[in-house]
Amino acid sequence: MRDSFLLRHSAKILGLGILCALAIYAASSLFVAGSYGLAAVPVIAAGIITYIFLSGRRYPIRWLVPGLLFLFVMVLYPIGYTFLGSLTNLGTGHMLPREQAIEQLLGRTYAPPNAERCSYLVFQDAAGSFVFLLQGRNTILVLDGQATAVSLPDERFVDETGDGQPDRILNYRRLETREIVALLPTLQQVRVVYEGVTFGIDSLTEFSVQMPRYSYDKATETMTDLETGTAYTAVQGIYTSVKGEEIYPGYRVWVGFANYVRLITNPQISAPFARVFLWTIAFAVLSVALSFALGLGLAMLLNDPHVRMRTLYRVLVIVPYAIPSFVTILVWRGMLNQNFGVINQMLMSLFGSAGRVQWLENPWVAKAACLLVNLWLGYPYMMIVALGALQSIPHELYEASYVDGASRWQQFRKITLPMLLMPLAPLLIGSFAFNFNNFNLIYLLTQGRPAVPNTLTPAGATDILLSYTYRLSFEGQRGNQLGLACAVSVMIFLVIATISAINFRMTGTLEELSKNV
Amino acid sequence: MYSRHSLIGSMARHALLLLAVAFAMFPFLWVLSASFNATDGMQMQQLIPPKPTLAHYKDLFTSPQYKFGIWLWNSVKISLITSTFVVALTALAAYSFSRFRFKGRRVGLLGLLLVQMFPQMLAIVALYVLLLTMGDFFPFAGMNTHTGLIMIYLGGAMGFNTWLMKGYFDTIPRSLEESAKVDGATPFQAFVHIILPLVRPILATIFVLTFISVYSDFMIASIVLRTAEQQTIPVGLRVLISDNYGNRWALFAAGAVISALPFLVVFLVAQRSLVSGLTRGGVKE
Numbered sequence: 001m002r003d004s005f006l007l008r009h010s011a012k013i014l015g016l017g018i019l020c021a022l023a024i025y026a027a028s029s030l031f032v033a034g035s036y037g038l039a040a041v042p043v044i045a046a047g048i049i050t051y052i053f054l055s056g057r058r059y060p061i062r063w064l065v066p067g068l069l070f071l072f073v074m075v076l077y078p079i080g081y082t083f084l085g086s087l088t089n090l091g092t093g094h095m096l097p098r099e100q101a102i103e104q105l106l107g108r109t110y111a112p113p114n115a116e117r118c119s120y121l122v123f124q125d126a127a128g129s130f131v132f133l134l135q136g137r138n139t140i141l142v143l144d145g146q147a148t149a150v151s152l153p154d155e156r157f158v159d160e161t162g163d164g165q166p167d168r169i170l171n172y173r174r175l176e177t178r179e180i181v182a183l184l185p186t187l188q189q190v191r192v193v194y195e196g197v198t199f200g201i202d203s204l205t206e207f208s209v210q211m212p213r214y215s216y217d218k219a220t221e222t223m224t225d226l227e228t229g230t231a232y233t234a235v236q237g238i239y240t241s242v243k244g245e246e247i248y249p250g251y252r253v254w255v256g257f258a259n260y261v262r263l264i265t266n267p268q269i270s271a272p273f274a275r276v277f278l279w280t281i282a283f284a285v286l287s288v289a290l291s292f293a294l295g296l297g298l299a300m301l302l303n304d305p306h307v308r309m310r311t312l313y314r315v316l317v318i319v320p321y322a323i324p325s326f327v328t329i330l331v332w333r334g335m336l337n338q339n340f341g342v343i344n345q346m347l348m349s350l351f352g353s354a355g356r357v358q359w360l361e362n363p364w365v366a367k368a369a370c371l372l373v374n375l376w377l378g379y380p381y382m383m384i385v386a387l388g389a390l391q392s393i394p395h396e397l398y399e400a401s402y403v404d405g406a407s408r409w410q411q412f413r414k415i416t417l418p419m420l421l422m423p424l425a426p427l428l429i430g431s432f433a434f435n436f437n438n439f440n441l442i443y444l445l446t447q448g449r450p451a452v453p454n455t456l457t458p459a460g461a462t463d464i465l466l467s468y469t470y471r472l473s474f475e476g477q478r479g480n481q482l483g484l485a486c487a488v489s490v491m492i493f494l495v496i497a498t499i500s501a502i503n504f505r506m507t508g509t510l511e512e513l514s515k516n517v
Numbered sequence: 518m519y520s521r522h523s524l525i526g527s528m529a530r531h532a533l534l535l536l537a538v539a540f541a542m543f544p545f546l547w548v549l550s551a552s553f554n555a556t557d558g559m560q561m562q563q564l565i566p567p568k569p570t571l572a573h574y575k576d577l578f579t580s581p582q583y584k585f586g587i588w589l590w591n592s593v594k595i596s597l598i599t600s601t602f603v604v605a606l607t608a609l610a611a612y613s614f615s616r617f618r619f620k621g622r623r624v625g626l627l628g629l630l631l632v633q634m635f636p637q638m639l640a641i642v643a644l645y646v647l648l649l650t651m652g653d654f655f656p657f658a659g660m661n662t663h664t665g666l667i668m669i670y671l672g673g674a675m676g677f678n679t680w681l682m683k684g685y686f687d688t689i690p691r692s693l694e695e696s697a698k699v700d701g702a703t704p705f706q707a708f709v710h711i712i713l714p715l716v717r718p719i720l721a722t723i724f725v726l727t728f729i730s731v732y733s734d735f736m737i738a739s740i741v742l743r744t745a746e747q748q749t750i751p752v753g754l755r756v757l758i759s760d761n762y763g764n765r766w767a768l769f770a771a772g773a774v775i776s777a778l779p780f781l782v783v784f785l786v787a788q789r790s791l792v793s794g795l796t797r798g799g800v801k802e
Contacts, residue, residue, distance in 0.1 A: 026655075029654045030654065033653070058619075060613045060617035060618075061613075061619065063609045063612060063613035063617075064609070064610045064614075064625070066605075066606050066609060066610075067606040067607060067609065067610040067675050067679070068675075070606070070668060070672040071629075071672055071675045072672075073647075073668070074637070074644070074647075074668060074669050074671065074672020075635075075637060075673060075675075076632065077643070077647070078637070078643035078644050079632075079640055079643075081642075081643035082643045085642060085646075298537055302534075306521055306522055306527070307527075307530055307531070307534070313537075313538060316541060316542060317534075317537050317541045318541075319542055319545055322781060323777045323780070323781075324732060324780045326733050326735055326754070326776075327773045327776050327777050330754060330755060330758055331544050331547070331770075331773055332544060333758075334548075334559065334758070334766060335547065337559065337762045340558060340559035340762055342547060342559065342562070376540065380541075437636055439638060439736050440736070466638060469641065469642075470641065470736065473641060474740065482645075486642050489639040489640065489641075493635055496634060496635070497634060500634045
């Protein structure tokens with residue numbers, strides 16, 4: 001018993017030690033990279049975890065640590081980031097913090113017009129590291145980052161072809177021109193310092209002396225282009241000249257509520273946003289209503305004891321539920337293809353060329369197609385829950401109303417529907433919330449298309465808010481507008497929070513749950 | 518409510534049901550048939566393939582042009598690892614919430630419920646930036662890595678699942694662990710050896726629910742996984758077919774059929790325990 005106690009404790013101490021080591025590594029690399037605020041996070045997290053595991057009083061929390069760790073990093077932090085990001089200009093060209101953008105700009109160089117130039121050879125070893133041989137006034141060998149003048153012949157050089165140029169230096173092999181072309185973006189990053197002068201690749205065949213391109217004046221916050229003498233000042237997170245020229249990369253700055261204001265007041269953004277918003281609500285409401293109607297109808301047919309082969313029917317109509325939706329959505333997209341799709345082929349054989357429906361191309365038909373496919377995906381669930389709820393309605397109600405002379409329709413309106421809606425309301429609201437964010441359906445079926453003309457942002461006729469956010473973030477033709485996308489996310493969150501609040505209020509779930517915890 | 522039907526009423530009912538069956542089954546049958554059709558495109562496809570062939574299935578796995586085998590493996594691997602970890606993490610958390618009384622327990626439980634309202638997909642921009650930054654320091658968990666993706670999924674799976682599992686744990690009598698404690702077991706030993714075997718149905722439920730949602734995720738996977746070698750089935754399948762309905766339809770159909778299989782297998786295997794897990798997790802004794 002004592003041995004296992006010791007063993008457990010040493011294992012715990014060892015684990016905590018590894019955790020703290022990792023945290024210190026993460027913190028120091030963040031600190032070196034200049035993210036001073038972020039560097040504190042791993043240290044604080046590791047400190048809290050160590051405390052929880054060493055303090056006897058916090059024993060129950062230990063069990064929560066692994067889950068909470070991921071919850072904090074992958075849910076809470078991103079939520080906070082989204083809120084804060086919506087107040088910035090985050091996006092293409094505005095990804096970096098200011099210090100890093102300045103640092104990048106200051107690292108840029110240019111070749112002055114009368115700069116000294118020299119030809120060069122590149123060698124590479126199996127591990128991928130480079131050796132350069134610059135051939136100008138002096139012959140300079142750049143090996144392991146050290147530039148030294150060499151006098152020929154050198155015993156490290158091997159000339160296999162006899163053209164007077166070395167083909168190998170030690171175990172580095174000379175690269176041919178086409179290999180250099182492929183590696184050019186990497187090679188252009190290389191800077192060689194020899195006797196205090198910086199050299200860099202200027203063209204495919206030449207190195208040249210490189211001068212720093214920009215100088216930065218901290219006091220006036222001005223970036224000056226040393227090649228042209230133009231002065232750039234910071235405007236909304238980007239260095240801009242008087243003439244309006246901008247130099248990238250810019251950096252992210254706080255813009256306050258500018259993204260929200262743009263969503264509401266800039267007509268090229270607000271008009272498509274309003275359309276997307278309305279369609280999202282219409283899509284979610286209609287999807288729930290249609291699939292509930294079909295599901296309920298089928299449930300009533302299948303609940304009827306006089307219908308034969310009910311079990312077989314039930315199994316067959318549940319099929320859509322057992323196939324992953326991403327597969328069937330793509331299949332539907334194929335079936336709705338305007339030129340080759342089976343649906344149009346059948347319609348055309350019936351109605352001739354009038355049957356060639358623009359399922360995914362016409363804005364209104366595409367909306368209908370989204371609803372149709374979502375109906376197909378959604379009704380089995382509704383049918384299953386409706387079947388369950390139907391069976392719980394007491395028979396006496398129908399018998400009593402029959403005695404009172406109620407018609408079938410009256411029975412349905414006054415008994416079935418109210419008795420169903422009561423238990424199913426939370427599920428319907430849940431289904432609404434699900435469809436409100438049914439990204440897979442919209443994106444895989446239409447990608448939000450067809451496009452709406454005259455917009456600044458990529459908004460399509462079938463885009464819902466979530467797919468709109470996605471396209472703003474990752475598919476912008478004029479750069480991705482992540483800050484704006486965050487603002488849309490926050491608005492979706494507000495809608496969902498409202499729906500959930502109504503749901504909780506209506507059903508009293510929260511009260512019930514908080515009593516039960 | 519239901520009375521005997523006249524002949525016409527009965528026929529009308531069966532007609533409606535047959536219509537519904539046709540609606541439900543047609544896409545399924547159509548894609549199944551496409552995968553066996555000898556033609557590549559959609560135009561010549563017939564519902565009953567005149568010359569059925571398995572060539573498309575073979576192409577999918579043998580042709581170096583398509584990475585379908587890799588996508589399938591990636592998808593299954595990511596889904597299995599994620600589900601296993603989710604079950605472990607939520608079981609630990611739910612056990613603590615169910616058995617211990619501590620400061621912050623109530624706040625924690627209600628907090629989980631509130632956090633769950635904010636779908637992780639909404640924070641897609643933040644997750645993207647987070648992984649970009651993380652990749653600079655921990656390349657194994659940055660962009661285009663399975664580790665990074667799995668970690669995102671692990672964060673999103675806590676709320677609802679913890680509640681479901683806690684409800685189930687509450688139904689297990691505490692006397693079981695107390696007797697184990699008398700015998701000298703630590704709480705963790707009691708948890709592993711006594712409680713876990715008893716709550717297998719709910720573990721299976723959480724496992725399957727997580728598997729299904731991770732296996733079907735397109736949005737987050739499409740952002741994180743950038744190269745064909747790393748991608749999962751939903752992302753890869755979409756690239757495979759993207760506007761190639763004219764000439765890759767049959768190949769896609771074969772891929773679609775195979776993609777549905779792991780999903781079906783998990784669904785069928787776990788169906789029993791799934792139902793009992795869901796119903797028992799919801800109620801309290």
